[in-house]
Amino acid sequence: MSSLSHSSLLSRRQWLASSVAVPGLLALTACASKAGVSAQAAPASSLVVGGLFAGSRSDKGFMEAGWRGLEKAREELGVQTRFLDGMAPRKELLLPALNQLAEQGAQLVIAHGGQNNQAAVEAAARNPRTQFVVTQGTVQGANLSSYDVLQEESAYLAGVLAALTTKTGVVGHMSGIRVPPGLKGRAAYAAGVRDTDPKVKLLTNFSGDQDDNALSHRIAKAQMAAGADVIFTMLNSGRNGVTQACREAGTRQIGNVIDWTAVDSQVFVASAWADVGIGAFLAVKDMQQRGAPGPGIHKIGLSDPAAVRLTMGKDVAASVRERVAKTSAAIVAGSLKVPENYAGAEFTA
Structure with a gap:
């Protein structure tokens, strides 16, 4: 099990207990001393989606909107979700967090916010079998795309x-x-x-x-x-x-x-x-329906008043x-x- 900070390290006993209690549960740790970590259970056969939120999921703003998009995907599309949150938006924290989500089983990793652009490019190159998405992003690649609510x-x-x-x-x-x-x-x-x-x-x-x-x-x-x-x-x-x-x-x-x-x-x-959380939901939906989000940069604007x-x-x-x-x-x-x-x-x- 990899760790990004010893402050929230799960012990082997905790990891084993979690694995027994919930099949397929990922052992996720925090990226900073104030970072939060959690996992939501779903059938082991479902798509596993990781989410990264560099901030508070209860900020009544940008981060919370992204979190709600991931939650909507879990509830309506039946996927299994994992997430890391609470860290500062610095590349030296974002990159290992993205790598951890990929290495611990997420087939799709969604990094919420354009501050993840550079880290996502490097994480996608390191993890070619994992699909990466940056919401409000401007990056793209073979296994990397962006969903940009305008x-x-x-x-x-x-x-x-x-x-x-x-x-x-x-x-x-x-x-x-x-x-x-x-x-x-x-x-x-x-x-x-x-x-x-x-x-x-x-x-x-x-x-x-x-x-x-x-x-x-x-x-x-x-x-x-x-x-x-x-x-x-x-x-x-x-x-x-x-x-x-x-x-x-x-x-x-x-x-x-x-x-x-x-x-x-x-x-x-x-x-x-601007429902910036809709990007996370649409990325998961595209992954389910087509096997991959993207390619490229998807733009959603005033033509969709729900967004x-x-x-x-x-x-x-x-x-x-x-x-x-x-x-x-x-x-x-x-x-x-x-x-x-x-x-x-x-x-x-």
């Missing part, structure tokens, strides 16, 4: 709404680590703001941490002090710090991934819905809703291309 399309719509609803003429954007989905989401939001009203000023920040609430609270307060009255957040657990700051100041927030307007209608004016759309609070004006709907239709039709790069100024707090 959250940047709903982020563009968030920019449209922000420009139309700001009263100060200043809007904010906050994210954590600079991974491709986050960078593309920021570029799209910025373009939506600019294309809707070029006079609106954008304050944009990547703090370096998706989950630090004290940090996100401080940055949100700094953006508000600079005039922002609408802030678009692409954070995980760290969103709570922004929400607290918004509640204190009466500032509105635009969420992402799930419908935050249903969670807190007082703070959230809209949410750039990508902008949800809006009840207090959003009809004229704003109409503008958002027209913009969404233009993106789906291909007459409006959502930019993927941002070259503007960065906000520092």
Whole structure:
């Protein structure tokens, strides 16, 4: 049995007990001192799928959405699932975790998030008999593919709404680590703001941490002090710090991934819905039906409103809703291309 950290090492006795209790149970260990580890049982003859979540599965954001996609596959498609979670998104932790999932029996390994791109390329090369998928990824190969939910399309719509609803003429954007989905989401939001009203000023920040609430609270307060009255957040657990700051100041927030307007209608004016967990589910479904996911990079956008759309609070004006709907239709039709790069100024707090 291999180990990625002695902090959560399963003893041989524990491994044997697990094997007797649940046939086919994998002995998985954590990748970092705070990493979580678990396995879900299913018939030994079913497809075994491993999942890697570099963060908290209960962040009410990106990681939780990916976890729910894997759970949906287990429940609806009858596959056996294994997962590792809780580690920091660093290659030296991600690569051994991916290798472990493959070496301990997963026929399909799903790495949730574009931060896994580089590690997945190396893991796929090392484990040619295992299929690898990166959700929100940009990589592909003989046994490697990506499922990319185009959250940047709903982020563009968030920019449209922000420009139309700001009263100060200043809007904010906050994210954590600079991974491709986050960078593309920021570029799209910025373009939506600019294309809707070029006079609106954008304050944009990547703090370096998706989950630090004290940090996100401080940055949100700094953006508000600079005039922002609408802030678009692409954070995980760290969103709570922004929400607290918004509640204190009466500032509105635009969420992402799930419908935050249903969670807190007082703070959230809209949410750039993007079911990033659907990639995990579709990868498992394709593996079952075709023997392999992929090949290539699968893109899912506003043309599938169950996966990508902008949800809006009840207090959003009809004229704003109409503008958002027209913009969404233009993106789906291909007459409006959502930019993927941002070259503007960065906000520092």
